[in-house]
Amino acid sequence: MSNAFYIPSLNLMGAGCLADAVKTIESHGFQKALIVTDGVLNKMGAVNKLTTLLDEAQVAAVVYDETKPNPTIENVNDGLALLKEHGCDCVISFGGGSPHDCAKGIALLATNGGEIKDYEGVDVSIKPQLPLIAINTTAGTASEMTRFCIITDEARHIKMAIVDKNVTPIVSVNDPELMLAKPASLTAATGMDALTHAIEAFVSIAATPVTDASAIKAIEMIQANLREAVANGDNLEARDNMAYAQFMAGMAFNNASLGYVHAIAHQLGGFYDLPHGVCNAVLLPHVQQYNAQVAPARLTDVARAMGVDTTGMSDEQAADAGLDAIRQLSKDVSIPAGLEELGVKRDDFDVLAANALKDACGFTNPKQATHDEIIGILAAAL
Structure with missing residues (x-):
C-alpha cells in the first residue's frame, strides 16, 4: 500500500515571520489579494498589520471579513463574488480555522467553478485552487497547512468535509506574535482541538511512522x-x-x-452551531474509551506523551490513566464537562449518529461503530 504525505511547500514559523510571508507574496509577483478574515480580527486592528506590510510591498488588497465561526456556503459565495469583482490573483486567509476554511472554498471555486457542495468528499476537484497564503492567529485547527476544508450547509444543518489536495495552501504562516492576548477560552478550545488531531491521527488505521512521530511530539508539547x-x-x-x-x-x-471525535463534532457544529474545539474536547475521552477496546497499546503511548508514568500498568490500565490525564487537562483549561452544557439534546442523537457515520473522518477510526454505539458515545458525553 502506498502512502502520500501532504504539506504546503513553504511553512514559515516563529516570532516576526509575518514580514517574511509578505516578502514571499511579493516574490511570487501577486498584484491583488483577497484577504479572508472575520469581523472581530478586523475590528481589533489585527488585519492592519498585514495590510500595512502589503502596502509597503505594493500588493493591493481587498478585505472580506464576514466569515462566521462555522463558515457557510453563503460566506464562500460572498467572498468569491468580491474576489471576481476586484480581479484578485491570490487569496490570503488571516485568522483561525474559520477564515482558512472559508478562503479554501473561495480559492477552489475561483479556478474550478461550480458550487462548493460539488466538492464534498475526497479529491473531487480537477484544477489547483487560486494560490492561497494562510496566516494563522490561533494555535489549534492547523487549517493553515491542511487539505481539509469544512463548510457548513445551513439548509441541511450539516458540515461538509472537503478533503482535497488542491485546497492545500502554498504557504502557511505561524507567527506567535499574532497569537498573543487571544481570549483564554479561544486558546483552550483551539489547543484541545490540536490535541484531538494528534490523538486521533495516532490511533488512526492510516497512521505511518512519520505521522506517529508528529502526533506524539505534538501531544507532549500541548500537555506541557x-x-x-x-x-x-x-x-x-x-x-x-x-x-x-x-x-x-x-x-x-x-x-x-x-x-x-471529528465525525461527531462536525454534526454537533452543523446542527447546533457550536464551537468545534469545545465539541472535540468534550468528546475526546469518550471516543478514546470506545477505541481502547481495540487500541490499548496505542493509547498507552498517548498516556506516556500526556506525562503518565505507566510503569507496572497493563495497556488497558495505562489507556485509562491516559484518558484521566486528558480529562484533567480539559478541566484545567475550563472546558465544559459535558454536551448538555452546550445545549445538546438526547432527542437529536438519532440524526446526529446517522450523519456522523457518513462523515469521511470516521472511516479511519480504529474500530468501526454501529449506529447504537455512536448514540452510546453521545450519551456518555452528555
Whole structure:
C-alpha cells in the first residue's frame, strides 16, 4: 500500500515571520489579494498589520471579513463574488480555522467553478485552487497547512468535509506574535482541538511512522504548554510552542486522517452551531474509551506523551490513566464537562449518529461503530 504525505511547500514559523510571508507574496509577483478574515480580527486592528506590510510591498488588497465561526456556503459565495469583482490573483486567509476554511472554498471555486457542495468528499476537484497564503492567529485547527476544508450547509444543518489536495495552501504562516492576548477560552478550545488531531491521527488505521512521530511530539508539547498559554496569554514562548505543536498535529492528521471525535463534532457544529474545539474536547475521552477496546497499546503511548508514568500498568490500565490525564487537562483549561452544557439534546442523537457515520473522518477510526454505539458515545458525553 502506498502512502502520500501532504504539506504546503513553504511553512514559515516563529516570532516576526509575518514580514517574511509578505516578502514571499511579493516574490511570487501577486498584484491583488483577497484577504479572508472575520469581523472581530478586523475590528481589533489585527488585519492592519498585514495590510500595512502589503502596502509597503505594493500588493493591493481587498478585505472580506464576514466569515462566521462555522463558515457557510453563503460566506464562500460572498467572498468569491468580491474576489471576481476586484480581479484578485491570490487569496490570503488571516485568522483561525474559520477564515482558512472559508478562503479554501473561495480559492477552489475561483479556478474550478461550480458550487462548493460539488466538492464534498475526497479529491473531487480537477484544477489547483487560486494560490492561497494562510496566516494563522490561533494555535489549534492547523487549517493553515491542511487539505481539509469544512463548510457548513445551513439548509441541511450539516458540515461538509472537503478533503482535497488542491485546497492545500502554498504557504502557511505561524507567527506567535499574532497569537498573543487571544481570549483564554479561544486558546483552550483551539489547543484541545490540536490535541484531538494528534490523538486521533495516532490511533488512526492510516497512521505511518512519520505521522506517529508528529502526533506524539505534538501531544507532549500541548500537555506541557497549553495550561500556560491559557493562563498567561502574553507568554510568547508558550504561544510559540503551541504553534509548533498544533502544526505537528496538523502534519499528523493531514496524512493519517481522523476518527469519530471529528465525525461527531462536525454534526454537533452543523446542527447546533457550536464551537468545534469545545465539541472535540468534550468528546475526546469518550471516543478514546470506545477505541481502547481495540487500541490499548496505542493509547498507552498517548498516556506516556500526556506525562503518565505507566510503569507496572497493563495497556488497558495505562489507556485509562491516559484518558484521566486528558480529562484533567480539559478541566484545567475550563472546558465544559459535558454536551448538555452546550445545549445538546438526547432527542437529536438519532440524526446526529446517522450523519456522523457518513462523515469521511470516521472511516479511519480504529474500530468501526454501529449506529447504537455512536448514540452510546453521545450519551456518555452528555
